[in-house]
Amino acid sequence: MEGFTRLASGECPPIADLMLALAAEFHAVDEAAADARLDALALPLFGLASDHPRTAAARLAEVIDTFHADRMSVAGLWLDRALETRSGHPLMLAALIAEVGRRAGLAVQVFSAPTGWFAGLAAEGRLWLVDATLGDNTADPWTLRRHCTHELAFAALLGLSDRFQRVGDAGGSAKAALLRARLPLKTT
Numbered sequence: 001m002e003g004f005t006r007l008a009s010g011e012c013p014p015i016a017d018l019m020l021a022l023a024a025e026f027h028a029v030d031e032a033a034a035d036a037r038l039d040a041l042a043l044p045l046f047g048l049a050s051d052h053p054r055t056a057a058a059r060l061a062e063v064i065d066t067f068h069a070d071r072m073s074v075a076g077l078w079l080d081r082a083l084e085t086r087s088g089h090p091l092m093l094a095a096l097i098a099e100v101g102r103r104a105g106l107a108v109q110v111f112s113a114p115t116g117w118f119a120g121l122a123a124e125g126r127l128w129l130v131d132a133t134l135g136d137n138t139a140d141p142w143t144l145r146r147h148c149t150h151e152l153a154f155a156a157l158l159g160l161s162d163r164f165q166r167v168g169d170a171g172g173s174a175k176a177a178l179l180r181a182r183l184p185l186k187t188t
Contacts, residue, residue, distance in 0.1 A: 008184070019099075022079075022157070034079065038100060045100065069088075074167070079092060094112075110147045113145070150183050153179075157176045157183075161173045
């Protein structure tokens with residue numbers, strides 16, 4: 001657990017770093033292949049940082065439109081598998097959008113609301129959201145909550161615990177709980 005623990009114990013790392021370390025705690029991860037896939041998704045978005053945020057959000061939505069939602073499987077909560085299969089839990093898809101945007105020079109953050117997971121660009125006093133649930137969701141602005149990388153890992157690990165329990169993998173569920181305990185507690 002050294003890679004995940006090291007990343008989890010410091011300041012919030014880039015999303016891909018922590019999410020790939022999380023996945024590596026459960027299976028072999030080809031980090032170079034995952035990085036190459038993220039870079040390939042980001043490449044067409046270079047130069048958008050100087051465009052209007054609405055344009056950038058629309059282009060990010062085009063990227064995620066090539067993916068499918070997987071709300072039930074264990075693999076849907078692993079970034080490397082979401083990149084390989086182009087299918088993932090909406091939380092992981094929002095994280096993927098934010099990471100792709102970061103690599104393209106955009107300040108994309110992950111948000112959740114009771115209606116789902118979103119990636120968002122804030123500028124000029126407005127927020128442009130990309131719906132990572134791949135539905136036709138809207139979010140009440142008063143219910144949106146921005147998440148740091150540690151919080152995304154915590155939510156992914158909660159989901160993994162639940163999915164491992166559902167398939168009868170007590171060891172996987174316990175490992176997810178142990179990793180969750182390695183994340184820093186926020187005091188606000």
